[in-house]
Amino acid sequence: MSLFNKKRSKxxxxxxxxxxxxxxxxxxxKLLTDKELNQVVQVREVALKSNLGFQILESLTTEVxxxxxxxxxxxxxxxxxxxxxxxLGFDKVWKEPVTYDTWVRGIETAEIVSPYPQNLHITALGGxxxxxxxxxxxxxxxxxxxxxxxxxxADTVKGKIVFISNRMERTKNGAGYGKxxxxxxxxxxxxxxxxxxxVIIRSIGTDTHRVxxxxxxxxxxxxxxxxxxxxxxxxxxxxxxxxxxGQEVTISLKLGAHTGPVFxxxxxxxxxxxxxxxxxxxxxxxxxxSWDLGTGAVDDGAGVALTMAAASLIKAQGIKHKRSxxxxxxxxxxxxxxxxxxxxKEHAKDIKQHTIGSESDFGAGRIYxxxxxxxxxxxxxxxxxxxxxxxxGITRGDNKAGPGPxxxxxxxxxxxxxxxxxxxxxxxxxxxxxxxxxxxxxxxxLAQNVSAYTVYALMTAQxxxxxxRPKKDKK
Amino acid sequence: MSLFNKKRSKxxxxxxxxxxxxxxxxxxxKLLTDKELNQVVQVREVALKSNLGFQILESLTTEVxxxxxxxxxxxxxxxxxxxxxxxLGFDKVWKEPVTYDTWVRGIETAEIVSPYPQNLHITALGGxxxxxxxxxxxxxxxxxxxxxxxxxxADTVKGKIVFISNRMERTKNGAGYGKxxxxxxxxxxxxxxxxxxxVIIRSIGTDTHRVxxxxxxxxxxxxxxxxxxxxxxxxxxxxxxxxxxGQEVTISLKLGAHTGPVFxxxxxxxxxxxxxxxxxxxxxxxxxxSWDLGTGAVDDGAGVALTMAAASLIKAQGIKHKRSxxxxxxxxxxxxxxxxxxxxKEHAKDIKQHTIGSESDFGAGRIYxxxxxxxxxxxxxxxxxxxxxxxxGITRGDNKAGPGPxxxxxxxxxxxxxxxxxxxxxxxxxxxxxxxxxxxxxxxxLAQNVSAYTVYALMTAQxxxxxxRPKKDKK
Numbered sequence: 001m002s003l004f005n006k007k008r009s010k011x012x013x014x015x016x017x018x019x020x021x022x023x024x025x026x027x028x029x030k031l032l033t034d035k036e037l038n039q040v041v042q043v044r045e046v047a048l049k050s051n052l053g054f055q056i057l058e059s060l061t062t063e064v065x066x067x068x069x070x071x072x073x074x075x076x077x078x079x080x081x082x083x084x085x086x087x088l089g090f091d092k093v094w095k096e097p098v099t100y101d102t103w104v105r106g107i108e109t110a111e112i113v114s115p116y117p118q119n120l121h122i123t124a125l126g127g128x129x130x131x132x133x134x135x136x137x138x139x140x141x142x143x144x145x146x147x148x149x150x151x152x153x154a155d156t157v158k159g160k161i162v163f164i165s166n167r168m169e170r171t172k173n174g175a176g177y178g179k180x181x182x183x184x185x186x187x188x189x190x191x192x193x194x195x196x197x198x199v200i201i202r203s204i205g206t207d208t209h210r211v212x213x214x215x216x217x218x219x220x221x222x223x224x225x226x227x228x229x230x231x232x233x234x235x236x237x238x239x240x241x242x243x244x245x246g247q248e249v250t251i252s253l254k255l256g257a258h259t260g261p262v263f264x265x266x267x268x269x270x271x272x273x274x275x276x277x278x279x280x281x282x283x284x285x286x287x288x289x290s291w292d293l294g295t296g297a298v299d300d301g302a303g304v305a306l307t308m309a310a311a312s313l314i315k316a317q318g319i320k321h322k323r324s325x326x327x328x329x330x331x332x333x334x335x336x337x338x339x340x341x342x343x344x345k346e347h348a349k350d351i352k353q354h355t356i357g358s359e360s361d362f363g364a365g366r367i368y369x370x371x372x373x374x375x376x377x378x379x380x381x382x383x384x385x386x387x388x389x390x391x392x393g394i395t396r397g398d399n400k401a402g403p404g405p406x407x408x409x410x411x412x413x414x415x416x417x418x419x420x421x422x423x424x425x426x427x428x429x430x431x432x433x434x435x436x437x438x439x440x441x442x443x444x445x446l447a448q449n450v451s452a453y454t455v456y457a458l459m460t461a462q463x464x465x466x467x468x469r470p471k472k473d474k475k
Numbered sequence: 476m477s478l479f480n481k482k483r484s485k486x487x488x489x490x491x492x493x494x495x496x497x498x499x500x501x502x503x504x505k506l507l508t509d510k511e512l513n514q515v516v517q518v519r520e521v522a523l524k525s526n527l528g529f530q531i532l533e534s535l536t537t538e539v540x541x542x543x544x545x546x547x548x549x550x551x552x553x554x555x556x557x558x559x560x561x562x563l564g565f566d567k568v569w570k571e572p573v574t575y576d577t578w579v580r581g582i583e584t585a586e587i588v589s590p591y592p593q594n595l596h597i598t599a600l601g602g603x604x605x606x607x608x609x610x611x612x613x614x615x616x617x618x619x620x621x622x623x624x625x626x627x628x629a630d631t632v633k634g635k636i637v638f639i640s641n642r643m644e645r646t647k648n649g650a651g652y653g654k655x656x657x658x659x660x661x662x663x664x665x666x667x668x669x670x671x672x673x674v675i676i677r678s679i680g681t682d683t684h685r686v687x688x689x690x691x692x693x694x695x696x697x698x699x700x701x702x703x704x705x706x707x708x709x710x711x712x713x714x715x716x717x718x719x720x721g722q723e724v725t726i727s728l729k730l731g732a733h734t735g736p737v738f739x740x741x742x743x744x745x746x747x748x749x750x751x752x753x754x755x756x757x758x759x760x761x762x763x764x765s766w767d768l769g770t771g772a773v774d775d776g777a778g779v780a781l782t783m784a785a786a787s788l789i790k791a792q793g794i795k796h797k798r799s800x801x802x803x804x805x806x807x808x809x810x811x812x813x814x815x816x817x818x819x820k821e822h823a824k825d826i827k828q829h830t831i832g833s834e835s836d837f838g839a840g841r842i843y844x845x846x847x848x849x850x851x852x853x854x855x856x857x858x859x860x861x862x863x864x865x866x867x868g869i870t871r872g873d874n875k876a877g878p879g880p881x882x883x884x885x886x887x888x889x890x891x892x893x894x895x896x897x898x899x900x901x902x903x904x905x906x907x908x909x910x911x912x913x914x915x916x917x918x919x920x921l922a923q924n925v926s927a928y929t930v931y932a933l934m935t936a937q938x939x940x941x942x943x944r945p946k947k948d949k950k
Contacts (some may be wrong), residue, residue, distance in 0.1 A: 062591065241533065
């Protein structure tokens with residue numbers, strides 16, 4: 001039980017009693033005082049004018065650059081994060097080991113051999129096996145989406161290179177991603193079941209550039225492993241045009257991908273100590289790793305930078321807060337939430353101290369709404385938050401917040417989450433590509449994000465309600 | 476002397492006489508009749524609704540794809556063009572040989588070795604030598620532009636890799652290109668004079684993608700040859716950020732570029748026969764070659780497709796025209812107007828038959844204005860053209876038209892030129908990059924171009940004035 005909960009034990013008893021007795025009356029937890037609200041306004045406005053977030057992001061993407069899990073830059077990123085937390089005045093900075101198998105990209109080339117010879121821009125999907133020495137050369141069989149492949153007859157697929165062409169839809173909230181990404185995750189498994197020699201997909205992305213989108217794929221126990229790669233969207237368009245001309249299309253594909261040695265990286269953590277409820281934690285953060293193709297500015301340098309900046313700016317204003325504010329920079333999100341799972345395991349004993357969490361892992365677009373996941377008694381506080389978010393152009397959403405990827409393991413253990421929804425209209429133009437670079441980030445939008453995270457972190461750190469999740473949402 | 480000129484000899488005499496006598500009165504050449512104007516309107520409107528231009532462009536970029544001079548696709552493009560001209564109903568189709576030295580790209584890689592190791596997206600400039608076996612690895616010395624390099628002291632450059640960072644400005648008419656491109660053309664010569672081991676430039680382009688812009692560079696007699704390459708714009712930004720951090724920056728560069736064997740390609744020509752002045756020529760066209768990185772949709776597949784389509788649509792409407800309309804698809808423009816020079820040499824004997832020319836080699840953006848290069852007596856005709864162009868949103872510009880690149884040799888020999896100015900705002904996002912692909916072309920804008928070229932070609936083919944250039948403009 002947390003400090004607040006101890007202090008509020010009598011109140012909790014009253015509320016519980018009134019719920020049991022069916023009374024509709026219950027005294028809500030104390031809201032933030034005017035003085036506390038003024039402090040929130042103060043740091044919110046400072047953050048909006050500050051370029052600290054962009055400075056941190058520039059530092060990470062320039063001095064470390066791409067930082068795929070298991071590469072030398074993974075280690076550099078950990079050192080960078082420790083140093084940066086210290087420079088930013090965090091009260092406590094530490095790291096927790098995360099060990100994983102690694103994947104090495106190697107060469108990646110593809111070309112149309114016939115009927116119209118030309119090169120293709122392609123990238124290996126994360127986790128794929130390589131092609132045999134000399135590559136694979138085979139006829140292409142096309143499917144509109146994964147379901148069409150699953151429904152197909154094996155004899156149309158056997159010995160061929162499967163091409164899945166589903167096109168991701170551009171949306172503000174990223175909903176198009178979930179609809180399209182199964183081709184990436186499961187294409188190789190479904191292709192292998194029918195005897196395909198490789199699978200290539202249209203990039204899961206919304207841009208029109210020759211920069212293919214990588215991202216994790218998976219194999220399945222008991223199914224053979226075939227190589228998997230993504231064509232850039234213009235190359236996928238071109239392949240479609242060639243296929244439509246009706247001749248057999250032969251592609252040659254070479255992937256040098258392979259597994260590497262086991263590697264130890266770290267979740268890197270910085271904390272600003274709370275006062276009266278220092279053992280209770282408001283969590284924020286992003287993932288420190290990126291894919292190797294770009295410098296990971298929007299995925300997820302932005303999340304790293306803006307959450308570090310938010311906590312640092314609260315401290316810099318000299319504001320004391322009751323709960324502690326913990327910024328977690330997760331290791332190896334991209335290859336399976338590895339750092340997040342390790343964190344949840346390591347912190348199984350103190351999981352209850354994690355009051356609420358919000359991860360930023362959807363780029364650097366402006367935040368337009370927030371959503372919560374609390375019980376009725378905390379709703380007055382959420383209304384208070386609404387007032388403080390409004391000047392940032394952030395409106396109140398629902399009370400059904402879901403976790404950012406790295407919060408899934410903590411969420412699964414019962415932690416409440418808070419969601420600051422970013423405008424992701426352009427996010428999948430860049431996601432997992434070489435184009436994910438600093439120039440794509442609007443410093444003003446990033447500052448708005450930092451400002452929003454100061455509001456979230458400081459308000460939840462000051463609020464004396466327990467912010468637990470509604471019962472039906474607890475797993 | 477042309478047929479028209481023969482027929483008008485009496486009139487010309489009168490005009491000449493009146494000019495000599497100082498009279499301001501002279502009878503202008505006969506304008507287009509209402510019937511002829513109606514035919515122009517008819518084909519203009521048909522062209523605007525036709526997707527023939529886009530179909531031709533799709534065919535070229537899909538079935539041939541990239542077609543750099545001297546590659547197997549150069550030969551395929553020539554075959555494609557002959558076949559397409561025939562399919563499109565041209566009265567006469569032929570090719571004229573063009574022989575040149577070739578250049579082979581080879582591998583191209585670069586990385587920052589220190590202080591922050593990371594890969595760079597780079598491409599060799601056309602015509603460059605390769606690096607020595609194993610590449611070059613050297614400290615970077617930075618210059619804002621070519622002039623700064625020229626002004627620098629040799630001892631600051633000797634043994635280093637020169638980096639020229641000038642940034643091309645985005646403009647509608649492409650004026651930013653001329654200001655920036657000298658770094659590409661002359662960087663290696665100026666670097667070599669001071670003992671540099673290689674030169675890398677910021678791409679001459681306006682995009683923000685990891686797709687570097689190639690393009691021709693030159694060496695100079697008596698100056699050593701050093702390798703030259705272009706960084707993508709985000710990579711140039713990144714290198715600038717790294718340099719600003721104040722440490723020595725070392726780059727490793729590998730270019731496998733080298734010369735290839737002498738190669739013979741062809742200017743491919745299609746002609747629609749005129750009636751009463753069949754020996755006089757209205758010229759239009761584009762260049763058939765492209766760089767190798769993209770499929771050359773905007774440079775210059777569009778010019779090829781839209782001029783072929785324009786002539787074909789005039790024929791398809793059953794319209795007879797006095798002058799002949801000749802579509803010339805020039806060989807190897809990119810590596811030095813090689814086909815254009817060969818054409819002018821080959822046609823030295825009949826150069827006077829080339830009445831007027833207009834090349835489309837600036838992408839597929841909408842045409843917004845036209846300019847001419849004629850004497851006062853033809854101005855009533857230009858006013859007539861203005862009326863016919865207006866419904867396409869094309870306004871009248873000046874009477875100082877300059878030649879498209881492949882028309883320079885004919886222009887130099889006295890041919891008049893006509894300019895249909897395209898909106899090139901986005902052209903240099905794509906120019907000479909892997910991103911120059913069909914999806915970047917707006918079919919409606921391309922149809923507007925085709926329509927404009929039908930107006931230009933048909934009106935100049937019907938007009939009985941001689942359309943000669945003002946004397947002071949003749950070379």
